[in-house]
Amino acid sequence: MTSRADVDIRPITESEFTDWQRAMNTGFLREPTLSEEIVDARRAQFTPGRSVGAFDGGRCVATFRSFAQELTVVGGATVPADAVTNVTVTATHRRRGLLTRMMERDLAAAKERGDVVATLIAAEYPIYGRYGFGPATTATEWTVDVPRAGLDPRRAGPQDGGRVDLVDAEDVRKLGPELHERLRRTQPGVVSRDELWWQVTTGAVRFWPTFQEPYYAVYRSAGGEVEGMVAYTADDNWGDAKQPLNTVRVKWLTGVTPAAERALWLYLCSIDWVVKVKSGWRAPDDLLPHFLPDPRAAAVTTQADWLWVRMLDVVRALQARTYGAAGALVLEVADRAGLAGGRYRLEASADGAGVCVPTGESADLTLDVAELSVLWLGDESAVRLAALGRVREERAGAARQADALLRTSRRPWCPDVF
Numbered sequence: 338m339t340s341r342a343d344v345d346i347r348p349i350t351e352s353e354f355t356d357w358q359r360a361m362n363t364g365f366l367r368e369p370t371l372s373e374e375i376v377d378a379r380r381a382q383f384t385p386g387r388s389v390g391a392f393d394g395g396r397c398v399a400t401f402r403s404f405a406q407e408l409t410v411v412g413g414a415t416v417p418a419d420a421v422t423n424v425t426v427t428a429t430h431r432r433r434g435l436l437t438r439m440m441e442r443d444l445a446a447a448k449e450r451g452d453v454v455a456t457l458i459a460a461e462y463p464i465y466g467r468y469g470f471g472p473a474t475t476a477t478e479w480t481v482d483v484p485r486a487g488l489d490p491r492r493a494g495p496q497d498g499g500r501v502d503l504v505d506a507e508d509v510r511k512l513g514p515e516l517h518e519r520l521r522r523t524q525p526g527v528v529s530r531d532e533l534w535w536q537v538t539t540g541a542v543r544f545w546p547t548f549q550e551p552y553y554a555v556y557r558s559a560g561g562e563v564e565g566m567v568a569y570t571a572d573d574n575w576g577d578a579k580q581p582l583n584t585v586r587v588k589w590l591t592g593v594t595p596a597a598e599r600a601l602w603l604y605l606c607s608i609d610w611v612v613k614v615k616s617g618w619r620a621p622d623d624l625l626p627h628f629l630p631d632p633r634a635a636a637v638t639t640q641a642d643w644l645w646v647r648m649l650d651v652v653r654a655l656q657a658r659t660y661g662a663a664g665a666l667v668l669e670v671a672d673r674a675g676l677a678g679g680r681y682r683l684e685a686s687a688d689g690a691g692v693c694v695p696t697g698e699s700a701d702l703t704l705d706v707a708e709l710s711v712l713w714l715g716d717e718s719a720v721r722l723a724a725l726g727r728v729r730e731e732r733a734g735a736a737r738q739a740d741a742l743l744r745t746s747r748r749p750w751c752p753d754v755f
């Protein structure tokens with residue numbers, strides 16, 4: 338067995354990209370050898386200096402990549418984020434500290450660069466808490482039992498002068514980015530998408546050996562403005578009794594107004610032959626069930642932690658967002674990596690703005706940076722974390738006050754996997 342020190346961790350060169358892809362696919366238990374066409378397509382994601390590999394005797398045995406992202410916070414501002422992805426360690430080299438080495442290296446560089454947080458989507462819950470990450474948003478998937486929903490297709494179309502039309506992939510690439518930008522200006526938890534995202538989602542660039550071409554529909558308001566868009570696929574299921582029992586699967590659905598969301602969900606739930614609509618990953622407080630005459634027709638089939646956040650700069654993170662109440666709170670933040678720890682005073686004013694400064698005043702709440710990262714986007718309760726022993730109240734009532742400041746009326750949501 339090679340010792341830990343013999344494994345060299347460094348940014349890969351472009352000529353090592355194919356080996357690096359092979360190592361990543363091996364780590365993710367996917368077919369190791371990809372076609373040249375797919376490797377070439379994925380080369381667009383090669384991030385110089387930030388596509389990192391671990392090499393043992395010339396063989397790539399671990400992969401890690403981070404890239405620049407913007408994350409929307411409560412109030413609609415964005416912060417620069419270090420998005421972590423492509424994390425694998427080959428089974429022969431697991432539990433020898435390779436991930437820890439790659440992560441420490443990346444977080445230190447992100448801090449140095451001035452990123453406010455690091456973000457990721459975790460394959461398994463127990464991996465990332467030790468590095469100061471915490472689950473900051475939740476995703477919910479509903480399966481709609483269409484016959485039970487009680488919709489009358491004659492009345493399911495928009496009643497507000499708006500319309501739903503099918504469009505092509507090219508229209509999605511043209512109209513989608515601006516729609517996503519609109520969503521991003523209002524929805525905490527949403528992350529930026531680059532042009533490549535739109536090319537991959539529409540099949541113009543193929544990252545996977547198979548690609549099922551989706552259908553695309555847009556909702557336009559009475560004024561002709563694009564306010565919503567959905568990409569969905571359908572299966573071909575005639576059951577034993579020779580009757581159509583098709584399932585629609587939503588790849589993604591973006592609505593920037595309730596009217597757009599209503600029109601698109603009702604459209605999907607009233608397509609002939611379709612008996613089930615799987616919603617894809619939505620915010621836990623998505624309006625979908627309540628658009629249906631019988632909301633219980635939408636059953637939650639999965640509910641899971643989604644975007645994990647790791648605060649790197651407490652002052653900028655807390656000043657970027659807005660607050661639901663006026664008040665001051667002193668937070669003692671522990672960070673064993675030494676990146677964001679310290680004692681901070683947050684003062685929120687009645688107009689929602691927050692000022693955060695390092696302080697010597699006595700603390701109201703003591704918590705780890707992972708817990709502060711969880712609370713930051715407003716989806717979790719400090720009172721709940723205190724009950725779990727994950728936040729300590731140094732002043733009676735401080736957790737309740739933290740909730741009044743930090744929690745939001747609608748929940749944060751990250752629609753993307755990265």
Ligand SMILES: CC(C)(COP(=O)(O)OP(=O)(O)OC[C@H]1O[C@@H](n2cnc3c(N)ncnc32)[C@H](O)[C@@H]1OP(=O)(O)O)[C@@H](O)C(=O)NCCC(=O)NCCS
Binds near residue numbers: 365427431433437458
């Ligand atoms: C997850 C993975 C990257 C961890 O790599 P690794 O090099 O084995 O991790 P490390 O040796 O640095 O582990 C550091 C610590 O995390 C713990 N840990 C790592 N992965 C864990 C997991 N999946 N579950 C629970 N604990 C885990 C280790 O036990 C170790 O704990 P310790 O410090 O108390 O000894 C690797 O197991 C892997 O590639 N898994 C499959 C692909 C995957 O899930 N990737 C993540 C995508 S988000």
